[in-house]
Amino acid sequence: MKKLKELLIRSFDAIITSNEKKELETTLKNSDELRQEKDLLEQIRDTISKTGIDSFRFGFADRVIYRLNNNDVLWFGIQPFDLVAVFKPVGIAAGMAVVGLLIFQFSVGNILSIESLLGIPEYTVENFTYAVQ
Amino acid sequence: MEQNEYIKRACEGDHAAFKKLVNMLEPVVASTVTGMLGQCPEAEDVGQETFIRLYYSLGKFKGKSKLKTYVTRIAINLSINELKRRKRKNILFGTHHEIQDIGVEDYTIEQKEKKAAVQWALKKLNAKHRSVIVLRLIDGYSVKETADILNVPQGTVLSRLARAQEKLKDILTPIIGIRK
Numbered sequence: 127m128k129k130l131k132e133l134l135i136r137s138f139d140a141i142i143t144s145n146e147k148k149e150l151e152t153t154l155k156n157s158d159e160l161r162q163e164k165d166l167l168e169q170i171r172d173t174i175s176k177t178g179i180d181s182f183r184f185g186f187a188d189r190v191i192y193r194l195n196n197n198d199v200l201w202f203g204i205q206p207f208d209l210v211a212v213f214k215p216v217g218i219a220a221g222m223a224v225v226g227l228l229i230f231q232f233s234v235g236n237i238l239s240i241e242s243l244l245g246i247p248e249y250t251v252e253n254f255t256y257a258v259q
Numbered sequence: 260m261e262q263n264e265y266i267k268r269a270c271e272g273d274h275a276a277f278k279k280l281v282n283m284l285e286p287v288v289a290s291t292v293t294g295m296l297g298q299c300p301e302a303e304d305v306g307q308e309t310f311i312r313l314y315y316s317l318g319k320f321k322g323k324s325k326l327k328t329y330v331t332r333i334a335i336n337l338s339i340n341e342l343k344r345r346k347r348k349n350i351l352f353g354t355h356h357e358i359q360d361i362g363v364e365d366y367t368i369e370q371k372e373k374k375a376a377v378q379w380a381l382k383k384l385n386a387k388h389r390s391v392i393v394l395r396l397i398d399g400y401s402v403k404e405t406a407d408i409l410n411v412p413q414g415t416v417l418s419r420l421a422r423a424q425e426k427l428k429d430i431l432t433p434i435i436g437i438r439k
Contacts, residue, residue, distance in 0.1 A: 135421045139395065139402050170427055171396055177377045178290035178397040182303045186289075187281040189303075190310045191274050 131163055138171065262326060270317050277317075280326075281310050287327055287398060288334045294393035295338035295386075297378045305341050309334045324407065331398065332408045335390055342386050380430040388423035391416055 130153050133146055142150070153160050262283065268276035288306050296302045312333050320329055381389055394405040395416070402420075406413045 132421065135424055136417060139420055140417050166428060166432065167424060170424065170431055173373055173431070174377055174392065174396045174427070175399070177294070177374045179293040179298065180286040180289055182285065182289050182306050186285055186303070186306065187278045190281050190307050191278050193307060193311060194274060194277070194314055 127157075127159065130157075130160060134160065134164055135167065138167065263322075266317060266320065266326065269314065277314055280313075284310075284313075284327065284330050287331055290398055291331055291334040291393055292338055293378075294381065294397045295335065295389060296341055297382060301341055305334070305337050308337055312337070328400075328404060328408060331394070331400075335394070335408060339386050339390065376431065376434050380427050383430055384423055384426060388419055388426065391419045392423045392427070395420060 130150065133142065133150055136142060137147075137150060154164065262280070265276045265279050265283075269280060285306075288309050289302075292302045292305050292309070296305065309330060313330050316333075320326065381392065384392065390409060391405060394400045394408060395402065400408065402413050402416050406416045409416070
């Protein structure tokens, strides 16, 4: 019966095969339980479908336009309150500048290391031993 | 004037044309947002935000889908964000959102009770289940359209619909006079 109840629910929204349809119709004729289940689902779906609200408070469109008028000035086509969008070009420009600097460093032949990039002095074990002595 | 003409004029910054679009699309946005959030002051805020986002993204609208579907996608995403915000607020401050009677003056007491009961039951569903019920049963979109709006396969929509209806059946049967 569980399988048939699942099929019944599916039959409201999906196209079921002719065999499934036949099976469902036969069982519906013979089973009070499945018929009650079908009535119940129909009532629930009907009740839900009638609960939609088709408007906000009176003057909704005017309030939207009022908000648009107050946010009308765009910064390079971006809404001023959209911080992510505002800082995105700045971030991209900064990233490009860093990449440009690195390319320049390589092109002039300087060897870059992680230590020099991080500003850490490049000590070796020999330097350390010499310093201790 | 056709909808496409209003879109074209709105893209050029004509607010009067955009207001016409707002009036045309208000029913679907109101239905989607109140279905997701219930009838509360935040629903109108999300509704307004939906149209502001629509205004700024009209230039990107290529007309591949219907404008109604496009705006519903914005409305459902903003509603899901609002539900997440509420959840965070509930965790931090333990606040609860009560359903208010806004704009249902024309209904009888029985209809009001049924609407309130359905909205209460919808609040018991998680956002994924709630969104398929709202789009399919309240807004009347097809399974394919629902899948397109939510960007999930049709099979996912069908399985979510089945689970959501099972839950709604358990919740609503004892409280709104639906009897086995």
